[in-house]
Structures are given as structure tokens and as C-alpha cells.
Amino acid sequence: MKHKLLPLSETMHYILLALREPLHGYAVMQKVEKLSNGAVKLAAGTLYGAIDNLNKHGWIEPVGESGRRKVYMLTEEGSSILKLEQARLLHILSLYEGSESNEEV
Amino acid sequence: MKKFNIFFDFEKEEQWLNDQLQKGYRCTNISALGIYTFEKTDKSYVLRLDYQDYLSKERFKHYKETYEDFGWSYINSPCWLGGTRYWQKEGDNKNVIFSDRQSKRNYYRKLMYFSAVVSVMLLFISYLIYQDTGFYFAEGLSGLSGSLFWIGFILEIPFLLLSNLPLIICAFSSISFYKAYRNYWMLKEA
Structure with a gap:
């Protein structure tokens, strides 16, 4: 059965992409804002819930502390989820680009 | 204040x-x-x-x-x-704690569960009260007539309210459940 977090929501997707490097919660929000060119501004409750959830599913894990804040990073499992999502999105993109020529064949 | x-x-x-x-x-x-x-x-x-x-x-x-x-x-x-x-x-330009549909929906889901648990608990308490006393209405009152009845009736009101309080609160909490459910439903996946 499909995992309940798949396909990834925009929030989850950006957080996982941001956590390919170790970051604490607030830095995740800043990075996501940058990665999305300002389009995705995570609020406190959304970020807290998402990190809690991703951690629970083992897609990210705490890897240490920076000052008093917990630092998280993507796990192996999280990486493989991103690969799956990448393949799914690449397929959709290919349909955008090649749909007309494919139909003609 | x-x-x-x-x-x-x-x-x-x-x-x-x-x-x-x-x-x-x-x-x-x-x-x-x-x-x-x-x-x-x-x-x-x-x-x-x-x-x-x-x-x-x-x-x-x-x-x-x-x-x-x-x-x-x-x-x-x-x-x-x-x-x-x-x-x-x-207040500034970031005044919300939930920035996406999923997290808002999750919030309403939690409120739904909470109100449901409270409602069911109160319903159970009411059931225990009514099982014990019947729907509260002092039996002595029916023997009285005219103004005596009304005086008795007014004196009974606090007890009437008290014994029905769990059911009254249950009604409020059910409304709260319904509202949370409505918001939850409106935020569901398209």
C-alpha cells in the first residue's frame, strides 16, 4: 500500500530537500523560503508538526544540537523517498514536454 | 485586568x-x-x-x-x-501558526477527537445521573397547587440545571465537534 505521506505535500517535499544538509527547525524554514524563491513560508505549527511526523516515519533524524536546538538530517529512507518522488515528477514533466509528439506516433 | x-x-x-x-x-x-x-x-x-x-x-x-x-x-x-x-x-505579516492545508486539517482533526471524547464522556455521566434519578423533576411538586407550585418550581430550578448540566455541556461540545468536523471536511484532499 502507498505510504500515507505520498505523494509528498509541497511542505514535506521542501523540508526533505532542505534537510539533505543538517539544519535545525528555524534554519529549515529559512532554507525552504530560499529554495522556493519566497513562495513557501512555513509557519511554526506547520514546521513543528512536519518535522515531528517525518521523524516519526524515520525519514529524518536528529543528528545533534546547535546551541539548544535540535539538528535534523535526511536518513537513508528519506533519500529513497526523494528518489521515488523525483522519478514520479520526472515522468510528469516528460508528459508536459513530449505529449503531442507521442500522440502523433 | x-x-x-x-x-x-x-x-x-x-x-x-x-x-x-x-x-x-x-x-x-x-x-x-x-x-x-x-x-x-x-x-x-x-x-x-x-x-x-x-x-x-x-x-x-x-x-x-x-x-x-x-x-x-x-x-x-x-x-x-x-x-x-x-x-x-x-502582529506582523506572519500571524498564523499553520501555513498549509494539511497542517490546518490536522489541527481540526485533533479538535474533532477531543470534542468527541468529551461529548461521549458527558453523555455517559448524564446516563448515570438519569438512571439514578430519572429525568429530574421533583415529584413533590405535582401535589402543590397555584402559587405554591410556582414557588416550589422556582426553588427547584437550580437543581434542575445542575442535574442536567452534563447534558447541556454535552450539547455545546457536540456543536464544537460538528464545527471542527465541517472545517476538517472542507480541507480534505480535492
Whole structure:
């Protein structure tokens, strides 16, 4: 059965992409804002819930502390989820680009 | 300034609190008995309600720190096992605690469960009361006539209310459940 977090929501997707490097919660929000060119501004409750959830599913894990804040990073499992999502999105993109020529064949 | 109020509806409580803040106050404490403490301020604050189940000390610390990083401050309030958490900050362009549909939906889901549990518990308590006494209406009253009946009736009103209180609160909490359910449903996946 499909995992309940798949396909990834925009929030989850950006957080996982941001956590390919170790970051604490607030830095995740800043990075996501940058990665999305300002389009995705995570609020406190959304970020807290998402990190809690991703951690629970083992897609990210705490890897240490920076000052008093917990630092998280993507796990192996999280990486493989991103690969799956990448393949799914690449397929959709290919349909955008090649749909007309494919139909003609 | 202290104000007393009791809410069974999360959205109404949030609305009422924000109405108070708009009058130039900020909230400093909320007690278990429904006493909200405010102090005068010349800044403009916003307040948001969150719902969290029981959090261990460690998890609560992490929860609190995450919100504080975003400029929210935690308002002390009664929270033994789980329940409403109150967050306040100076108003700016980031006044929400939920920025996507999924997390908002999750919030309403938690409110739904909470109201459902409270409603069912109250219904059960009412059942126990009625099983014991029947629908409360003093039997002695039927023997009285005219003004004596009405005097007796008025004297009985407090008892009438008291024994029906669980059912009355159950009605409020069911309405709260329905509202949370409606919001939850409206936010579901397209």
C-alpha cells in the first residue's frame, strides 16, 4: 500500500530537500523560503508538526544540537523517498514536454 | 485586568481573545477556572490556539522552542494531559501558526477527537445521573397547587440545571465537534 505521506505535500517535499544538509527547525524554514524563491513560508505549527511526523516515519533524524536546538538530517529512507518522488515528477514533466509528439506516433 | 469566561468552542475562544487584544491588551495568564489575565499594552498582539496531546518534558521543550524561534510566546495555561496551547506574538505579516492545508486539517482533526471524547464522556455521566434519578423533576411538586407550585418550581430550578448540566455541556461540545468536523471536511484532499 502507498505510504500515507505520498505523494509528498509541497511542505514535506521542501523540508526533505532542505534537510539533505543538517539544519535545525528555524534554519529549515529559512532554507525552504530560499529554495522556493519566497513562495513557501512555513509557519511554526506547520514546521513543528512536519518535522515531528517525518521523524516519526524515520525519514529524518536528529543528528545533534546547535546551541539548544535540535539538528535534523535526511536518513537513508528519506533519500529513497526523494528518489521515488523525483522519478514520479520526472515522468510528469516528460508528459508536459513530449505529449503531442507521442500522440502523433 | 482579569476576565472570566468559559468556552466549549475553540474558534470562539480564539476570536474572543483576539477581540480583547484588539482593545489594547495582551494576555499574560489563563487559569483552569476560566480566568484570563490581561495587561494594557500599546503594541498590537495576535493570539493563536494550538491543540497538542500529552507532550513529555523533552518534547514540550522542543515544541516550545520551535514556536519561540518564530517569535511566539507561550501563555501559561492549565495543561495536564493535553489540550489547548495558547501562543501570542506582536502582529506582523506572519500571524498564523499553520501555513498549509494539511497542517490546518490536522489541527481540526485533533479538535474533532477531543470534542468527541468529551461529548461521549458527558453523555455517559448524564446516563448515570438519569438512571439514578430519572429525568429530574421533583415529584413533590405535582401535589402543590397555584402559587405554591410556582414557588416550589422556582426553588427547584437550580437543581434542575445542575442535574442536567452534563447534558447541556454535552450539547455545546457536540456543536464544537460538528464545527471542527465541517472545517476538517472542507480541507480534505480535492
